[in-house]
Amino acid sequence: MQRHRMPEILGACALAALTACAALNRTADDDLMRQARALFKPLPADFGDAQHPLAPERVALGRMLFFDTRISFDGTTSCAKCHQPFLYGTDGLSKAIGVKDRTGRRNAPTVLNTALQVSQHWNGDRADVEDQAMKALLGPASYGNPEYAAAMAKIGAIPGYRATFEKVFAGEKNPVTPENWARAIGAYVRTLASPGHFDEYLGGDARALTAREQDGLRKFIVAGCAACHSGVGLGGAMYQKFGVFEEYPKATGSKTLDRGRIEVTNDPADLYIFKVPPLRNVAKTPPYFHDGSVESLPEAVRIMARIQLGKTLPDGDVDDIVAFLGSLTGTLPRDFITLPELPAAPFR
């Protein structure tokens, strides 16, 4: 806004004014970028590390398993059921639905960039993506297997999988284990980074964000959103109480009361505490909140400002922040939006 008004205010000295204005804006823009670079970090190429190596064959195995429905209890559910590529790693539902039409307790978070978080799931009850992948095999509302052995038997019965496990986990006597399933899927999920315009911006290219997106970024910071939604993921690094200034169900219309992380820690201080969700790709992953109770992104922004920060944001600020959030939409990884060839059913 300032940028456009400036020449008018300075009146006749058009050229001088424009020059001054450009300089002022450059300073303001530089300040914003400096602030942004202090608060946020660009995405790495992947989320592998020494403990989580991303050898191509391991990743390729994980990718096959990720898309394969045959390992679930009834043969209907894969990771990709709730983490669909072109729904940006989500399912578009309020709450995930797994085998046997069982509805999960919470909204399926995107699998994109998920490995950067301090833990997995809304209440952090999974240590990392490997832990999540392993326990999902038994989750009643995910894969629904009665026990790990049943799931491993399904994998072991498919010759192509058995051979690939033996190759990827060479030297192990029986490599078809839940731990190796977790290692393989974890390796694949750790490749699912979705960099976008915001990363270019953080890399130093101010033109990567529109003027409006930059206004939104500024307001996002000023309003206090970045207090929690910071770092590489713009979230995913800490736990916070949902509903600081108001009880959340009054704002979200949530029908059931989720007690949050207290279920994991049994610590009364963790009542209504949830992991701060990363905001990358948020514009592409409605509905919002741990229970998918809100479909509208502007409405979600309004509610967050009110119940977390005690602020009523003007509509213009909400719109600008939503524009900024749109700049967090990244490029879908090629090995996510293309399907892996699956090994054939056992020949009987």
Added chain:
Amino acid sequence: MQRHRMPEILGACALAALTACAALNRTADDDLMRQARALFKPLPADFGDAQHPLAPERVALGRMLFFDTRISFDGTTSCAKCHQPFLYGTDGLSKAIGVKDRTGRRNAPTVLNTALQVSQHWNGDRADVEDQAMKALLGPASYGNPEYAAAMAKIGAIPGYRATFEKVFAGEKNPVTPENWARAIGAYVRTLASPGHFDEYLGGDARALTAREQDGLRKFIVAGCAACHSGVGLGGAMYQKFGVFEEYPKATGSKTLDRGRIEVTNDPADLYIFKVPPLRNVAKTPPYFHDGSVESLPEAVRIMARIQLGKTLPDGDVDDIVAFLGSLTGTLPRDFITLPELPAAPFR
């Protein structure tokens, strides 16, 4: 077998014998190919016709809809759920499972080359792929929508779909109709042809089939399989009683008795009558029969010979026929094994 024994029988006149043998074989091979070309036809490039135009934009729309779960009653089910690309257009289950964990009555047939058939579904209760696509919107064990209007509202709420329907069906006042859904998905499904080695063979290249596959082809014809499994699809052109020489459940172990086409026609002559399934990609699409009651392809061949033709095939013949059936596996279409970009959820 004959080919390999011949020189031995002819003894010392090795060269002459080999020459004679090659000539004999050439004749035998020519005969086999001539017979095959009379009985079967290569796949066309697609299954479009004047009534079913395959304009690229229409096909592209159908492809998006085919893979989109959001049009089903609970947002969990797309065509691709039961017709998965790398399971060769099937789901690997005995019977399909749609919304609300409802199990369909029959095995999901492959969507590959399905449009070439005289009708759709095991009992032919769908006239063509368009009819199938439309009624699947309401099928309790497929998309499960209570009525067409509910499904159309889901499509119409996604701006990208609304715009594309308006473009593809230009001139229509409200183009988001079940009929146009069916036209679009039908157009896409009519592109799903999977030509393979057998088509090269029928095109005149005898080397496209191995000697064993050719032996199997010969035995397939001699045994009488081709009486019903003929034409472009090696099936899909007629209805036949399942269980001519024996009641089928005794052979297949089927737990429920499916009365077949009589349910469609109410004609007592149609008791236990089913559409002859096409055999293309059969080696990749277990389990077998209308109820997925048999997992083993050799076992399925053995049962068919016994209960349809009154023959007990020697193991060697079964194996050769199974080898031939393997040659019916085709190349998966590129626009089937790659996912379409889906239009974004409505921005609310």
